[in-house]
Amino acid sequence: MNYQFQFQPYQRPFKIPLKTAHGMWKMREGIILNLTDKQGNIGWGEIAPLSWFGSETMEDALIFCQQLPSRISIETIFTIPDHLPACQFGFESAFTELNPNSFLDINKLHYSELLPAGETVLTTWKTLFQQGAKTFKWKIGVDDITEEINIFQKLIHSITTTLSPTQAQKIHLRLDANEGLTFEQAKKWLEHCDLINANQGLIEIEFLEQPLSIDQLDLMLELCDRYSTLLALDESVANLQQLNSCYQQGWLDIFVIKPAIFGSPKKLKNFCQNHEIDAVFSSVFETNIGQKSALKIASELLFYNRAVGFGINHWFTG
Numbered sequence: 001m002n003y004q005f006q007f008q009p010y011q012r013p014f015k016i017p018l019k020t021a022h023g024m025w026k027m028r029e030g031i032i033l034n035l036t037d038k039q040g041n042i043g044w045g046e047i048a049p050l051s052w053f054g055s056e057t058m059e060d061a062l063i064f065c066q067q068l069p070s071r072i073s074i075e076t077i078f079t080i081p082d083h084l085p086a087c088q089f090g091f092e093s094a095f096t097e098l099n100p101n102s103f104l105d106i107n108k109l110h111y112s113e114l115l116p117a118g119e120t121v122l123t124t125w126k127t128l129f130q131q132g133a134k135t136f137k138w139k140i141g142v143d144d145i146t147e148e149i150n151i152f153q154k155l156i157h158s159i160t161t162t163l164s165p166t167q168a169q170k171i172h173l174r175l176d177a178n179e180g181l182t183f184e185q186a187k188k189w190l191e192h193c194d195l196i197n198a199n200q201g202l203i204e205i206e207f208l209e210q211p212l213s214i215d216q217l218d219l220m221l222e223l224c225d226r227y228s229t230l231l232a233l234d235e236s237v238a239n240l241q242q243l244n245s246c247y248q249q250g251w252l253d254i255f256v257i258k259p260a261i262f263g264s265p266k267k268l269k270n271f272c273q274n275h276e277i278d279a280v281f282s283s284v285f286e287t288n289i290g291q292k293s294a295l296k297i298a299s300e301l302l303f304y305n306r307a308v309g310f311g312i313n314h315w316f317t318g
C-alpha cells in the first residue's frame with residue numbers, strides 16, 4: 001500500500017506578535033501535506049515545527065519533504081526519525097485521516113484562551129470572558145517582575161469585580177513563564193498564587209507553567225514540595241524522551257503536551273495509556289489542519305478533563 005504525497009509550505013502572520021520569555025514571534029511557518037490513497041481519498045496533515053522548543057527547524061522539515069518521492073509507503077510514515085518530531089506528527093496525522101482509529105467528539109472539549117503578556121491582558125481577558133471563556137493562560141516572565149505582579153493584582157481585581165456573586169463556574173487562571181524566572185522569582189509568584197488559592201473564591205490559579213529552565217528540574221520539584229499551587233512542565237517535556245525522563249525523575253504535577261511537536265502520536269498514546277499522567281494538551285499555533293489532529297489525540301488521552309490550550313484563534317486574522 002502506498003500513497004501519493006504532496007506538500008505546500010505556508011506563512012501566517014500573528015495579528016500582534018507573541019511575546020514570551022524566549023523573545024518575539026511574528027510569523028508562524030509550517031507545511032501542509034496530503035496523502036492520497038488508491039481510491040482517491042485524501043488525508044491532510046500539518047508540520048508545524050517549533051525549534052526553540054527543541055523540535056526540528058522549518059528548514060529541516062522542508063528538506064525532509066523535498067527528498068521524499070511522490071509516492072510513499074506506510075513504512076516511510078512510521079519510520080521518520082525521532083529528530084524530526086513535527087514531521088512524525090504531520091505524516092501520521094494524514095495517515096490517520098485515511099485510516100481513522102477513533103470517533104471521539106472533539107466538540108466536547110473546553111478551551112483555555114491565551115492572554116498576551118503585559119498590561120493589555122486587562123482588556124483582552126474581559127472580551128474573551130464575554131464570549132464565554134472560563135479558563136485563561138497569561139504569559140509572564142517577559143517584563144520586570146514587580147511590574148508583572150502589579151498587573152497580576154489588577155487582573156485578579158478586574159476578574160473579581162466583573163464576576164457576579166452567583167457565577168456558577170470558577171475562573172481558572174494559568175501562568176506561563178516559558179523558563180523566564182529565577183528560583184527566587186518563582187517563589188514570589190507561587191506565594192501570590194497560594195494566597196489566592198487559599199481564599200477558595202471564584203478564581204483559581206490552576207498552575208504555574210515552566211517557571212525555570214529545563215536543566216533545573218530538581219528546583220522545580222522542590223517548588224512542588226513547597227507550594228500548594230500546581231506546577232506544569234512544558235519545555236521540559238517537549239518530546240517522548242524528555243517526558244519519559246521527567247516522569248522517571250518523579251514529576252507528579254501537570255505535563256503540558258504539544259502533540260504537533262511531540263513526535264509520533266502512536267508512541268504518545270502508548271505512553272499515556274500506560275501512565276495516567278495529568279496532562280494539558282496545547283497548541284503550537286498550528287492551523288486548523290494540525291489543530292484537528294491534535295485535538296483528536298487530546299480527546300482520546302484526557303484523563304483529568306483539563307481545558308485544552310487551543311484558545312489561540314484570536315491571535316490570527318481570518
Ligand SMILES: O=C(O)CCC(=O)c1ccccc1C(=O)O
Nearest residue numbers: 112114137282283284285309310
Ligand atoms: O498552551 C496554551 O494554552 C497556548 C499555547 C502556548 O502557550 C504556546 C504556543 C506556542 C508555543 C509555546 C507555547 C507555550 O505554552 O509556551
Ligand SMILES: [Mg+2]
Nearest residue numbers: 176209210234
Ligand atoms: Mg508553555
